[in-house]
Amino acid sequence: MSEFISRSTRHGHSKRGYDETWEWVQALAIAAILALVIRYLVFSPFSVSGPSMLSTLHDGDLVIVNKVIYHFRDPKPGEVVVFHATKNKDYIKRVIALPGQTVSAQNNMVRVNGKSIEEPYIDEGNRTADFEPVTVPKGHVFVMGDNRMNSSDSRSPELGPIPIDSIVGRADLVFWPASDFSFLW
Structure with a gap:
Protein backbone atom coordinates (compact mmCIF):
# COMPACT_ATOMS: atom_id res chain seq x y z
CA MET A 1 0.00 0.00 0.00
CA SER A 2 2.79 2.41 0.85
CA GLU A 3 4.32 1.83 -2.55
CA PHE A 4 1.05 2.83 -4.20
CA ILE A 5 0.83 6.08 -2.18
CA SER A 6 4.38 7.14 -2.99
CA ARG A 7 3.86 6.63 -6.72
CA SER A 8 0.56 8.48 -6.58
CA THR A 9 2.17 11.38 -4.72
CA ARG A 10 5.07 11.47 -7.15
CA HIS A 11 2.68 11.66 -10.12
CA GLY A 12 0.63 14.30 -8.30
CA HIS A 13 3.68 16.53 -7.99
CA SER A 14 4.51 16.22 -11.68
CA LYS A 15 0.90 16.95 -12.62
CA ARG A 16 0.85 19.99 -10.34
CA GLY A 17 4.18 21.15 -11.81
CA TYR A 18 2.77 20.79 -15.33
CA ASP A 19 -0.39 22.71 -14.35
CA GLU A 20 1.66 25.46 -12.76
CA THR A 21 3.92 25.74 -15.82
CA TRP A 22 0.89 25.86 -18.11
CA GLU A 23 -0.66 28.62 -15.97
CA TRP A 24 2.56 30.65 -16.23
CA VAL A 25 2.68 30.17 -20.01
CA GLN A 26 -0.94 31.34 -20.29
CA ALA A 27 -0.32 34.35 -18.02
CA LEU A 28 2.77 35.38 -20.01
CA ALA A 29 0.92 34.97 -23.32
CA ILE A 30 -1.96 37.12 -22.08
CA ALA A 31 0.51 39.74 -20.78
CA ALA A 32 2.30 39.80 -24.15
CA ILE A 33 -0.97 40.18 -26.06
CA LEU A 34 -2.13 42.98 -23.74
CA ALA A 35 1.24 44.72 -24.10
CA LEU A 36 0.97 44.58 -27.90
CA VAL A 37 -2.62 45.85 -27.88
CA ILE A 38 -1.70 48.71 -25.57
CA ARG A 39 1.46 49.50 -27.58
CA TYR A 40 -0.22 49.62 -30.98
CA LEU A 41 -3.74 50.78 -30.16
CA VAL A 42 -3.62 52.85 -26.96
CA PHE A 43 -0.18 54.27 -26.13
CA SER A 44 2.96 54.46 -28.20
CA PRO A 45 6.48 55.76 -27.61
CA PHE A 46 7.76 58.54 -29.87
CA SER A 47 11.32 59.82 -30.17
Missing part, protein backbone atom coordinates in the same frame (compact mmCIF):
# COMPACT_ATOMS: atom_id res chain seq x y z
CA VAL A 48 11.72 63.59 -30.51
CA SER A 49 14.03 64.49 -33.38
CA GLY A 50 15.41 67.99 -33.75
CA PRO A 51 15.19 71.30 -31.88
CA SER A 52 11.73 72.51 -32.98
CA MET A 53 10.08 71.96 -29.59
CA LEU A 54 12.83 73.40 -27.36
CA SER A 55 12.70 74.02 -24.47
CA THR A 56 9.63 71.86 -23.81
CA LEU A 57 11.13 68.82 -25.56
CA HIS A 58 14.73 68.04 -26.43
CA ASP A 59 16.27 66.08 -29.29
CA GLY A 60 16.26 62.43 -28.24
CA ASP A 61 13.51 62.72 -25.61
CA LEU A 62 11.14 59.78 -25.56
CA VAL A 63 7.48 60.59 -25.04
CA ILE A 64 4.34 58.51 -24.56
CA VAL A 65 1.65 59.30 -27.13
CA ASN A 66 -1.99 58.74 -26.20
CA LYS A 67 -3.45 57.29 -29.40
CA VAL A 68 -7.10 57.03 -28.29
CA ILE A 69 -7.94 60.45 -26.87
CA TYR A 70 -8.89 62.00 -30.23
CA HIS A 71 -11.34 59.17 -30.93
CA PHE A 72 -13.41 60.69 -28.12
CA ARG A 73 -12.78 64.42 -28.56
CA ASP A 74 -11.03 66.93 -30.80
CA PRO A 75 -7.59 68.41 -30.09
CA LYS A 76 -7.46 71.52 -27.92
CA PRO A 77 -5.17 74.55 -28.19
CA GLY A 78 -1.95 74.10 -26.26
CA GLU A 79 -1.85 70.31 -26.59
CA VAL A 80 1.30 68.73 -28.00
CA VAL A 81 0.46 66.33 -30.82
CA VAL A 82 2.28 63.83 -33.00
CA PHE A 83 1.08 63.70 -36.60
CA HIS A 84 2.00 62.24 -39.98
CA ALA A 85 3.78 65.12 -41.75
CA THR A 86 4.73 62.96 -44.72
CA LYS A 87 4.25 59.33 -45.65
CA ASN A 88 7.47 58.41 -43.83
CA LYS A 89 7.90 61.16 -41.22
CA ASP A 90 5.99 62.09 -38.06
CA TYR A 91 6.31 65.52 -36.42
CA ILE A 92 5.60 66.71 -32.92
CA LYS A 93 4.17 70.22 -32.52
CA ARG A 94 1.76 72.25 -30.38
CA VAL A 95 -1.84 72.97 -31.42
CA ILE A 96 -2.33 76.73 -31.71
CA ALA A 97 -5.66 77.15 -33.53
CA LEU A 98 -8.70 75.04 -34.36
CA PRO A 99 -10.96 74.74 -37.43
CA GLY A 100 -12.57 78.06 -38.36
CA GLN A 101 -10.19 80.14 -36.27
CA THR A 102 -7.85 82.72 -37.78
CA VAL A 103 -4.26 82.74 -36.57
CA SER A 104 -1.50 85.30 -37.19
CA ALA A 105 1.57 86.78 -35.50
CA GLN A 106 2.45 90.43 -35.09
CA ASN A 107 5.16 92.01 -32.95
CA ASN A 108 6.21 88.66 -31.47
CA MET A 109 2.64 87.85 -30.35
CA VAL A 110 0.53 85.02 -31.73
CA ARG A 111 -3.08 86.00 -32.20
CA VAL A 112 -6.10 83.76 -32.60
CA ASN A 113 -9.21 85.53 -33.89
CA GLY A 114 -7.40 88.83 -33.31
CA LYS A 115 -6.62 88.21 -29.62
CA SER A 116 -3.12 87.54 -28.28
CA ILE A 117 -2.80 84.12 -26.69
CA GLU A 118 -0.89 83.23 -23.54
CA GLU A 119 2.06 80.96 -24.27
CA PRO A 120 3.80 80.09 -20.99
CA TYR A 121 5.70 77.27 -22.75
CA ILE A 122 7.69 79.76 -24.89
CA ASP A 123 11.03 80.86 -23.45
CA GLU A 124 11.54 84.57 -23.00
CA GLY A 125 13.55 85.85 -25.94
CA ASN A 126 12.19 83.13 -28.26
CA ARG A 127 10.73 85.23 -31.05
CA THR A 128 7.79 84.46 -33.30
CA ALA A 129 8.24 86.00 -36.74
CA ASP A 130 5.24 87.90 -38.09
CA PHE A 131 2.95 86.04 -40.47
CA GLU A 132 -0.26 87.00 -42.22
CA PRO A 133 -3.62 85.73 -40.97
CA VAL A 134 -4.48 82.14 -41.87
CA THR A 135 -7.98 80.74 -41.42
CA VAL A 136 -7.82 77.10 -40.37
CA PRO A 137 -9.94 74.92 -42.69
CA LYS A 138 -12.61 72.57 -41.41
CA GLY A 139 -11.09 69.28 -40.20
CA HIS A 140 -7.63 70.83 -39.66
CA VAL A 141 -5.56 72.38 -36.86
CA PHE A 142 -2.78 74.96 -36.97
CA VAL A 143 0.38 73.73 -35.22
CA MET A 144 3.65 75.41 -34.31
CA GLY A 145 6.87 74.31 -32.66
CA ASP A 146 7.80 75.94 -29.35
CA ASN A 147 11.18 76.94 -30.80
CA ARG A 148 9.56 79.37 -33.23
CA MET A 149 12.69 80.43 -35.11
CA ASN A 150 13.67 76.81 -35.84
CA SER A 151 10.47 74.92 -36.59
CA SER A 152 8.88 73.60 -39.75
CA ASP A 153 5.19 73.86 -38.94
CA SER A 154 1.82 75.15 -40.18
CA ARG A 155 3.39 78.50 -41.07
CA SER A 156 5.28 76.87 -43.94
CA PRO A 157 3.42 76.48 -47.25
CA GLU A 158 4.77 72.91 -47.56
CA LEU A 159 2.96 71.83 -44.40
CA GLY A 160 0.17 74.34 -43.72
CA PRO A 161 -2.69 73.47 -41.37
CA ILE A 162 -2.69 69.74 -40.71
CA PRO A 163 -5.68 67.41 -41.12
CA ILE A 164 -7.01 66.19 -37.78
CA ASP A 165 -7.19 62.67 -39.18
CA SER A 166 -3.38 62.72 -39.67
CA ILE A 167 -2.86 63.16 -35.91
CA VAL A 168 -1.43 60.03 -34.30
CA GLY A 169 -2.23 61.23 -30.78
CA ARG A 170 -1.47 63.59 -27.93
CA ALA A 171 1.98 63.53 -26.35
CA ASP A 172 1.26 63.07 -22.65
CA LEU A 173 4.52 62.29 -20.93
CA VAL A 174 8.29 62.59 -21.36
CA PHE A 175 9.68 59.35 -19.91
CA TRP A 176 13.30 59.37 -21.08
CA PRO A 177 15.82 60.56 -20.17
CA ALA A 178 14.71 60.36 -16.54
CA SER A 179 16.06 63.88 -15.93
CA ASP A 180 13.44 65.25 -18.39
CA PHE A 181 10.53 63.24 -16.93
CA SER A 182 7.42 65.43 -17.06
CA PHE A 183 3.77 65.51 -18.04
CA LEU A 184 2.93 67.61 -21.09
CA TRP A 185 -0.60 68.64 -20.13
Whole structure:
Protein backbone atom coordinates (compact mmCIF):
# COMPACT_ATOMS: atom_id res chain seq x y z
CA MET A 1 0.00 0.00 0.00
CA SER A 2 2.79 2.41 0.85
CA GLU A 3 4.32 1.83 -2.55
CA PHE A 4 1.05 2.83 -4.20
CA ILE A 5 0.83 6.08 -2.18
CA SER A 6 4.38 7.14 -2.99
CA ARG A 7 3.86 6.63 -6.72
CA SER A 8 0.56 8.48 -6.58
CA THR A 9 2.17 11.38 -4.72
CA ARG A 10 5.07 11.47 -7.15
CA HIS A 11 2.68 11.66 -10.12
CA GLY A 12 0.63 14.30 -8.30
CA HIS A 13 3.68 16.53 -7.99
CA SER A 14 4.51 16.22 -11.68
CA LYS A 15 0.90 16.95 -12.62
CA ARG A 16 0.85 19.99 -10.34
CA GLY A 17 4.18 21.15 -11.81
CA TYR A 18 2.77 20.79 -15.33
CA ASP A 19 -0.39 22.71 -14.35
CA GLU A 20 1.66 25.46 -12.76
CA THR A 21 3.92 25.74 -15.82
CA TRP A 22 0.89 25.86 -18.11
CA GLU A 23 -0.66 28.62 -15.97
CA TRP A 24 2.56 30.65 -16.23
CA VAL A 25 2.68 30.17 -20.01
CA GLN A 26 -0.94 31.34 -20.29
CA ALA A 27 -0.32 34.35 -18.02
CA LEU A 28 2.77 35.38 -20.01
CA ALA A 29 0.92 34.97 -23.32
CA ILE A 30 -1.96 37.12 -22.08
CA ALA A 31 0.51 39.74 -20.78
CA ALA A 32 2.30 39.80 -24.15
CA ILE A 33 -0.97 40.18 -26.06
CA LEU A 34 -2.13 42.98 -23.74
CA ALA A 35 1.24 44.72 -24.10
CA LEU A 36 0.97 44.58 -27.90
CA VAL A 37 -2.62 45.85 -27.88
CA ILE A 38 -1.70 48.71 -25.57
CA ARG A 39 1.46 49.50 -27.58
CA TYR A 40 -0.22 49.62 -30.98
CA LEU A 41 -3.74 50.78 -30.16
CA VAL A 42 -3.62 52.85 -26.96
CA PHE A 43 -0.18 54.27 -26.13
CA SER A 44 2.96 54.46 -28.20
CA PRO A 45 6.48 55.76 -27.61
CA PHE A 46 7.76 58.54 -29.87
CA SER A 47 11.32 59.82 -30.17
CA VAL A 48 11.72 63.59 -30.51
CA SER A 49 14.03 64.49 -33.38
CA GLY A 50 15.41 67.99 -33.75
CA PRO A 51 15.19 71.30 -31.88
CA SER A 52 11.73 72.51 -32.98
CA MET A 53 10.08 71.96 -29.59
CA LEU A 54 12.83 73.40 -27.36
CA SER A 55 12.70 74.02 -24.47
CA THR A 56 9.63 71.86 -23.81
CA LEU A 57 11.13 68.82 -25.56
CA HIS A 58 14.73 68.04 -26.43
CA ASP A 59 16.27 66.08 -29.29
CA GLY A 60 16.26 62.43 -28.24
CA ASP A 61 13.51 62.72 -25.61
CA LEU A 62 11.14 59.78 -25.56
CA VAL A 63 7.48 60.59 -25.04
CA ILE A 64 4.34 58.51 -24.56
CA VAL A 65 1.65 59.30 -27.13
CA ASN A 66 -1.99 58.74 -26.20
CA LYS A 67 -3.45 57.29 -29.40
CA VAL A 68 -7.10 57.03 -28.29
CA ILE A 69 -7.94 60.45 -26.87
CA TYR A 70 -8.89 62.00 -30.23
CA HIS A 71 -11.34 59.17 -30.93
CA PHE A 72 -13.41 60.69 -28.12
CA ARG A 73 -12.78 64.42 -28.56
CA ASP A 74 -11.03 66.93 -30.80
CA PRO A 75 -7.59 68.41 -30.09
CA LYS A 76 -7.46 71.52 -27.92
CA PRO A 77 -5.17 74.55 -28.19
CA GLY A 78 -1.95 74.10 -26.26
CA GLU A 79 -1.85 70.31 -26.59
CA VAL A 80 1.30 68.73 -28.00
CA VAL A 81 0.46 66.33 -30.82
CA VAL A 82 2.28 63.83 -33.00
CA PHE A 83 1.08 63.70 -36.60
CA HIS A 84 2.00 62.24 -39.98
CA ALA A 85 3.78 65.12 -41.75
CA THR A 86 4.73 62.96 -44.72
CA LYS A 87 4.25 59.33 -45.65
CA ASN A 88 7.47 58.41 -43.83
CA LYS A 89 7.90 61.16 -41.22
CA ASP A 90 5.99 62.09 -38.06
CA TYR A 91 6.31 65.52 -36.42
CA ILE A 92 5.60 66.71 -32.92
CA LYS A 93 4.17 70.22 -32.52
CA ARG A 94 1.76 72.25 -30.38
CA VAL A 95 -1.84 72.97 -31.42
CA ILE A 96 -2.33 76.73 -31.71
CA ALA A 97 -5.66 77.15 -33.53
CA LEU A 98 -8.70 75.04 -34.36
CA PRO A 99 -10.96 74.74 -37.43
CA GLY A 100 -12.57 78.06 -38.36
CA GLN A 101 -10.19 80.14 -36.27
CA THR A 102 -7.85 82.72 -37.78
CA VAL A 103 -4.26 82.74 -36.57
CA SER A 104 -1.50 85.30 -37.19
CA ALA A 105 1.57 86.78 -35.50
CA GLN A 106 2.45 90.43 -35.09
CA ASN A 107 5.16 92.01 -32.95
CA ASN A 108 6.21 88.66 -31.47
CA MET A 109 2.64 87.85 -30.35
CA VAL A 110 0.53 85.02 -31.73
CA ARG A 111 -3.08 86.00 -32.20
CA VAL A 112 -6.10 83.76 -32.60
CA ASN A 113 -9.21 85.53 -33.89
CA GLY A 114 -7.40 88.83 -33.31
CA LYS A 115 -6.62 88.21 -29.62
CA SER A 116 -3.12 87.54 -28.28
CA ILE A 117 -2.80 84.12 -26.69
CA GLU A 118 -0.89 83.23 -23.54
CA GLU A 119 2.06 80.96 -24.27
CA PRO A 120 3.80 80.09 -20.99
CA TYR A 121 5.70 77.27 -22.75
CA ILE A 122 7.69 79.76 -24.89
CA ASP A 123 11.03 80.86 -23.45
CA GLU A 124 11.54 84.57 -23.00
CA GLY A 125 13.55 85.85 -25.94
CA ASN A 126 12.19 83.13 -28.26
CA ARG A 127 10.73 85.23 -31.05
CA THR A 128 7.79 84.46 -33.30
CA ALA A 129 8.24 86.00 -36.74
CA ASP A 130 5.24 87.90 -38.09
CA PHE A 131 2.95 86.04 -40.47
CA GLU A 132 -0.26 87.00 -42.22
CA PRO A 133 -3.62 85.73 -40.97
CA VAL A 134 -4.48 82.14 -41.87
CA THR A 135 -7.98 80.74 -41.42
CA VAL A 136 -7.82 77.10 -40.37
CA PRO A 137 -9.94 74.92 -42.69
CA LYS A 138 -12.61 72.57 -41.41
CA GLY A 139 -11.09 69.28 -40.20
CA HIS A 140 -7.63 70.83 -39.66
CA VAL A 141 -5.56 72.38 -36.86
CA PHE A 142 -2.78 74.96 -36.97
CA VAL A 143 0.38 73.73 -35.22
CA MET A 144 3.65 75.41 -34.31
CA GLY A 145 6.87 74.31 -32.66
CA ASP A 146 7.80 75.94 -29.35
CA ASN A 147 11.18 76.94 -30.80
CA ARG A 148 9.56 79.37 -33.23
CA MET A 149 12.69 80.43 -35.11
CA ASN A 150 13.67 76.81 -35.84
CA SER A 151 10.47 74.92 -36.59
CA SER A 152 8.88 73.60 -39.75
CA ASP A 153 5.19 73.86 -38.94
CA SER A 154 1.82 75.15 -40.18
CA ARG A 155 3.39 78.50 -41.07
CA SER A 156 5.28 76.87 -43.94
CA PRO A 157 3.42 76.48 -47.25
CA GLU A 158 4.77 72.91 -47.56
CA LEU A 159 2.96 71.83 -44.40
CA GLY A 160 0.17 74.34 -43.72
CA PRO A 161 -2.69 73.47 -41.37
CA ILE A 162 -2.69 69.74 -40.71
CA PRO A 163 -5.68 67.41 -41.12
CA ILE A 164 -7.01 66.19 -37.78
CA ASP A 165 -7.19 62.67 -39.18
CA SER A 166 -3.38 62.72 -39.67
CA ILE A 167 -2.86 63.16 -35.91
CA VAL A 168 -1.43 60.03 -34.30
CA GLY A 169 -2.23 61.23 -30.78
CA ARG A 170 -1.47 63.59 -27.93
CA ALA A 171 1.98 63.53 -26.35
CA ASP A 172 1.26 63.07 -22.65
CA LEU A 173 4.52 62.29 -20.93
CA VAL A 174 8.29 62.59 -21.36
CA PHE A 175 9.68 59.35 -19.91
CA TRP A 176 13.30 59.37 -21.08
CA PRO A 177 15.82 60.56 -20.17
CA ALA A 178 14.71 60.36 -16.54
CA SER A 179 16.06 63.88 -15.93
CA ASP A 180 13.44 65.25 -18.39
CA PHE A 181 10.53 63.24 -16.93
CA SER A 182 7.42 65.43 -17.06
CA PHE A 183 3.77 65.51 -18.04
CA LEU A 184 2.93 67.61 -21.09
CA TRP A 185 -0.60 68.64 -20.13
